Structures are given as C-alpha cells and as structure tokens.
Amino acid sequence: MTTQTRKAREVAEREELLIDLAIEIIEQHGFAQLTMDKLTARSEYSKGTVYNHFSSKEDLWCALCARGLRIQRSMFGKLAQFQGNSREAILALSFGYELFTLCYPTLTMVSLRVMSPAVFEKASPARIKVLSETEDEMVQMLKGMIEVAMDKGELSRRYQDNLYQITFAIWAMSFGSVTIMRNSTPAPCLERIDHDSAVLTNASIVLDGLQWQPYSWEFDYHASWQRIAKEMFADELAQLSQRS
Amino acid sequence: MTTQTRKAREVAEREELLIDLAIEIIEQHGFAQLTMDKLTARSEYSKGTVYNHFSSKEDLWCALCARGLRIQRSMFGKLAQFQGNSREAILALSFGYELFTLCYPTLTMVSLRVMSPAVFEKASPARIKVLSETEDEMVQMLKGMIEVAMDKGELSRRYQDNLYQITFAIWAMSFGSVTIMRNSTPAPCLERIDHDSAVLTNASIVLDGLQWQPYSWEFDYHASWQRIAKEMFADELAQLSQRS
DNA sequence: ACATTTTTTGACGAATCGTCACAAATTTAG
DNA sequence: CTAAATTTGTGACGATTCGTCAAAAAATGT
Structure with a gap:
C-alpha cells in the first residue's frame, strides 16, 4: 500500500x-x-x-481553526514542562494562550468567527471531529494539572466533585479576557486597564477564588509571569516585539 | 421645526x-x-x-448589535433594583447577561460576529459611537456597585487602585462562560458540566477571589440565583420554558 | 403654480459561491 | 505493453450578492 x-x-x-x-x-x-x-x-x-x-468556505475556516488549535496544543505541551509550583503551571497556560492570540491574531480571529452553529452546520463532520478532539486534549492536560495540585494539597478539594467545572472556569476567564481585550469595540473602560497584566490579574483572581495556594498575596506571580516569558517563549516574544 | x-x-x-x-x-x-x-x-x-x-451590511450588523445592547441595558437597569447584599447584586447582573443570551440567541450571535476590527472598519462612525456608549453605561453601573460594596466594607480594598480591573474580571468571566457554553464546538468536556449553574459557579469563584463577602461558603447563593429568577424575570423565564 | 431640494427607486456591474460535464492522469487488467 | 476503468483535476457557468448611481417621485419653499 x-x-x-x-x-x-x-x-x-x-x-x-x-x-x-x-x-x-x-x-x-x-x-x-x-x-x-x-x-x-x-x-x-x-x-x-x-x-x-474544503467542502465549503466554512469548511476552510474550520481548517484554519484546526491549524490554530494544533499550534496551541504544541505550545501547551512545551509549557507543561515549566518548572514551578502548580499555580505557576496554570499561569503558564494562560500566558501561552494570550501569547498565541498575539502571535497569531489571524487564527484567533478565525476561531472566534467559527464559533457558531451556522458554521459547524456547513463544515464537514471529519473536520469538526478533529477540532473537538484537539480541544479536548488540551482540556485533559489542564485537568491533569488540577488533579496533581489536589493530590499535593495545593488546591482546595471544594470543587473535587466536578473537576471539569474548574477547567471551565480557568478556560472561560482566559478566553473572555483575551477576546474582549483584543477584539471588542473600542470601549472607554478598556482603555483604563493595563493590557499587559490583565490576563495575569484575572487568572490570579480565579485561582484565589478556587483557593489554589500559594495565594496571590503570598507569592510573587508577577515574577513567575516574567520567568515564563523568559524561559519558555524568548523566541516568540523577540519576534513579536520586532514586528511592532 | x-x-x-x-x-x-x-x-x-x-x-x-x-x-x-x-x-x-x-x-x-x-x-x-x-x-x-x-x-x-x-x-x-x-x-x-x-x-x-445602513451604509453597508456590516453597518446593519452593528445596528443589530446596538439593539441587543439596548435590551441588555434595560435588563440591567431593572436588575439594579434587586434587593440583596452587594454580592447578590453582581450575581443578578451575571444572571441577566445569561438570560439575555438565552432569550435573544440571535442578537448574541450577532454581537460575537461583530466583535472584529474588520467589521468596525466598514460600519459608520455614528453607529460605533452608540455601541461603545451603551456598553460604557453598563460598565459604569457595574463600577457603581463595586464602589458601594467597597464603602460598605463588603469588598476587599486590594484592587481599589484600578476598579476597572474588577469590572473587567467580572465581565470577562460572564462573557467567557456564556460564549463558550452556547457557541463553542461540541467539546466532550462541556458535556460534563452543569449548564444551569456554570455561570453562577464561575461568578462565585471570581467574587471569592476578589474577597467579596459574604463568601460562597458563608451564604446560599443558589437561593439568591433562584430568587433573582423568580422576582426579576418570571415573565422571561416562563416564555423561555414555553418555547422549548 | 412653479422651482428647488430631498428622498426613493430599481436596473446594473463586479465579485462570489458552489456545481458539473468534460479532460487528464493514474491505476488496473489482459 | 496496450487498453479499459477509475480516480483526480479543470474552468466555464448559473445563481446570488453587494453597493452604486442616474433618473423618477415626493416634499418643501416661494
């Protein structure tokens, strides 16, 4: 064959x-x-x-979206090797997601456009399967980190009955923060927040809310944020600053 | 004249x-x-x-989006009169936003589609101004609630230097949760979470993280959620359940 | 009643989507 | 190696859509 x-x-x-x-x-x-x-x-x-x-234009969009998810997955894989406490590991994922949206604004915009029943209906089933599988792989990675953190006693067991709810909370906050910041209508309130640290701040709020230790007032997560940038994504960030 | x-x-x-x-x-x-x-x-x-x-198709989309925002604003105005502690008031807003997306899925989808520079570039300036002004009015309402809560000592002063960061965190979480739940590709992990309470849970995580008292373990916010439904939106919910 | 301004009309050109009868290339069979 | 069968590739075509603009109709002013 x-x-x-x-x-x-x-x-x-x-x-x-x-x-x-x-x-x-x-x-x-x-x-x-x-x-x-x-x-x-x-x-x-x-x-x-x-x-x-591509069976249709929508199918092409989904293919672009799948490409984006594949890149995200590879970034996430790299990030999983970050050395630090369990909370820093989650921050690394948030960092990775934001960096993805900055490095690939085109693919990010496409993903946003694709997220609608109207598009899925016109895309081929095979394509959609790839999309949801790739997405799920990333969710599983996140879930694994949550389990480890609980075992180590760094994360409260309050939400242990539905771990997916925790993944969802972290994911929703990252997605919401980045999407509003980069794509929303130019709102006055958005000009008043520090775009560079907003994702870190919001992630910290969620992790504090989940009682994930050490709390944001017990640890310098701004330093972690910078360490993630330097140790994991020096290349991408250099390329990014050069572009603008 | x-x-x-x-x-x-x-x-x-x-x-x-x-x-x-x-x-x-x-x-x-x-x-x-x-x-x-x-x-x-x-x-x-x-x-x-x-x-x-409508100067273009994109301008028409923005007009639809503006209609949606106007409805949201009126729902928010109604919600501001909800009797309860300051945290319950914020939950009411989250409830209102989710209810809006359920009552007006069409307008919600449009808003998502409109959120992109490509659309804003083709829409008329006047239309965009209306959009951002309406959005800002709602942010100001939210900010007002935050100030009241801080004055009453129910909300930690840790983030008092940038109140907009707090509005952004709450807004991003609501938006992210609802958008992923209702519009995302059918992901396996999404089937594992309780769609009815996800927005409440996520909002509670954020409010706990902001140290907004009483904490979720000190107060029955599920009861608040139901009270909001019954007292503020009996009509809308009846109509909604009748539809499906 | 007439002139001027504003509003409305719908035919039109350019561009796009997706299809399908046909052509080319490749594989299989004798 | 040749011929039939099958797979793959082509691009002209019909159906829609967007946005424009000269001309018609309506409204306004004198």
Whole structure:
C-alpha cells in the first residue's frame, strides 16, 4: 500500500499548503478577502481541486481553526514542562494562550468567527471531529494539572466533585479576557486597564477564588509571569516585539 | 421645526422596523441568509432606501448589535433594583447577561460576529459611537456597585487602585462562560458540566477571589440565583420554558 | 403654480459561491 | 505493453450578492 500512503501524504501536504496560502491572503488583504476564487488563483490548482479539500468556505475556516488549535496544543505541551509550583503551571497556560492570540491574531480571529452553529452546520463532520478532539486534549492536560495540585494539597478539594467545572472556569476567564481585550469595540473602560497584566490579574483572581495556594498575596506571580516569558517563549516574544 | 422632528421620527421608526425584519430573517432562515436584497424584499422599501439607513451590511450588523445592547441595558437597569447584599447584586447582573443570551440567541450571535476590527472598519462612525456608549453605561453601573460594596466594607480594598480591573474580571468571566457554553464546538468536556449553574459557579469563584463577602461558603447563593429568577424575570423565564 | 431640494427607486456591474460535464492522469487488467 | 476503468483535476457557468448611481417621485419653499 505504498502508493496509497504516498498519495495520501501528497494530499495532506497540499492541504497544508492551501491553508498557508489562505493565511497569507487574510494577513495581506483582510479576512473578508479570503475567497475560494482568490485561494484558487494564488495556488497552482483549480477551483474543483480546492473544493476537493474544503467542502465549503466554512469548511476552510474550520481548517484554519484546526491549524490554530494544533499550534496551541504544541505550545501547551512545551509549557507543561515549566518548572514551578502548580499555580505557576496554570499561569503558564494562560500566558501561552494570550501569547498565541498575539502571535497569531489571524487564527484567533478565525476561531472566534467559527464559533457558531451556522458554521459547524456547513463544515464537514471529519473536520469538526478533529477540532473537538484537539480541544479536548488540551482540556485533559489542564485537568491533569488540577488533579496533581489536589493530590499535593495545593488546591482546595471544594470543587473535587466536578473537576471539569474548574477547567471551565480557568478556560472561560482566559478566553473572555483575551477576546474582549483584543477584539471588542473600542470601549472607554478598556482603555483604563493595563493590557499587559490583565490576563495575569484575572487568572490570579480565579485561582484565589478556587483557593489554589500559594495565594496571590503570598507569592510573587508577577515574577513567575516574567520567568515564563523568559524561559519558555524568548523566541516568540523577540519576534513579536520586532514586528511592532 | 415640527416637520423636521416628525421626519426624523419617521426615519427612526423605519429603522427600527428594518431591524425587526432583519432579526426575523435570521431567526427564520439563519444568519447567512440575511442579505441586503432579502431585507429589501421583505420590507416595503427599495434597496437604495435600505442603504440610506445602513451604509453597508456590516453597518446593519452593528445596528443589530446596538439593539441587543439596548435590551441588555434595560435588563440591567431593572436588575439594579434587586434587593440583596452587594454580592447578590453582581450575581443578578451575571444572571441577566445569561438570560439575555438565552432569550435573544440571535442578537448574541450577532454581537460575537461583530466583535472584529474588520467589521468596525466598514460600519459608520455614528453607529460605533452608540455601541461603545451603551456598553460604557453598563460598565459604569457595574463600577457603581463595586464602589458601594467597597464603602460598605463588603469588598476587599486590594484592587481599589484600578476598579476597572474588577469590572473587567467580572465581565470577562460572564462573557467567557456564556460564549463558550452556547457557541463553542461540541467539546466532550462541556458535556460534563452543569449548564444551569456554570455561570453562577464561575461568578462565585471570581467574587471569592476578589474577597467579596459574604463568601460562597458563608451564604446560599443558589437561593439568591433562584430568587433573582423568580422576582426579576418570571415573565422571561416562563416564555423561555414555553418555547422549548 | 412653479422651482428647488430631498428622498426613493430599481436596473446594473463586479465579485462570489458552489456545481458539473468534460479532460487528464493514474491505476488496473489482459 | 496496450487498453479499459477509475480516480483526480479543470474552468466555464448559473445563481446570488453587494453597493452604486442616474433618473423618477415626493416634499418643501416661494
């Protein structure tokens, strides 16, 4: 079955290439300019071939979204090796998520757009399966950290009956903070908060609320935040500051 | 200047009518089916007239979003009269926001879609101004509650230097929770949490983290949640349960 | 009653989506 | 190695959609 696998690999490679081109289009001309015709024109294939990969425009969006989730997963994997107490490990994840949105604003915006039943209905089932599986892998990583923290006695057992509720709280706060800060309408109140530390502050509030020790007043988590940046993401941050 | 004001009123009324029709279209045929042509066809006016109201499709979206914010503001105003301690008052706001997303899923979806620079760039400045002003009014209400709570000694002064950070934390958590729960891809982990109490739980975590007393273990906020439902939104909830 | 200004109209061009009959390439069979 | 069968790729096409604009209709002022 070598020809089978070779063919399949070629198709997969072409799909990655098409996704790269789609991202290029968005970054150069904006989200609205991503059309199937333009993607076709930029590739060396024809419309029919592009439609062989993506059953619809919405399916293409989901493919972009899946790419974003894959990048996030790899960042999370890297972060899991961070040396520190269990609370710092969670902060590292929040840091990673915010950094992702800064490094890949395009993919972030796409994810936001994709989050709607209307899109899921038009995307292919296979694509949606990949999406939810990748997302779940990350949730499982987070859940693992929570279990470890509880075993070590650093996290209160008050919510032990539904660990998923804890993952949800952390996830919702990170997502909400970043999404409002980066995508919302220019609201006066948003100008009054410190964008650099807002995610750290909000994460700290949640972790304090979960009675996850050491509390924010017992430990210098600002130092942790900076250590995460320096030890885990020196490259990404250098690249980011160079860009702006 | 009676003719002037009469004319202006007629225009405003027609605009509200057009927005009603747009919502009808979305609810009957889905978001993607809302086109300027269809809106024109459903109205008794012509395309040019519709474009006199909404400079572009994006501007129409923002108008829908503004309608949603106006409804939220009126719900918030009603909630501000809720009798209870200062923490319960904040819970009432969270309750109101969740109820809004349940009562008006269409407008909620629109708000999510609108949150992107690409849309704001194509919308008219006047429309955006209305949006950010309405949003700010609600933030100010929230801020007022925070100040009262601090004065009464129910809320720790630890974050008193940037009250907006507190409003942001509460807002981000409510928004994040509701958005992920209602719009996200069907993730396995989401099926494991109790959708009815997730917003209350998450809000409680944040308020505990802010050291907002009485703490969640000192007071029965589930009872408050039900009281808010019964005293403030009996009508809306009855209507809602009847629908499903 | 007539001129001027404002509002409304709908046909139009450009651009987009997704399809499908056909062409090219690849695989299989003899 | 050749021919049939199957898979893969092509791009013209119909159906929609967006936003514009010259011309018509209505409203206003004199």
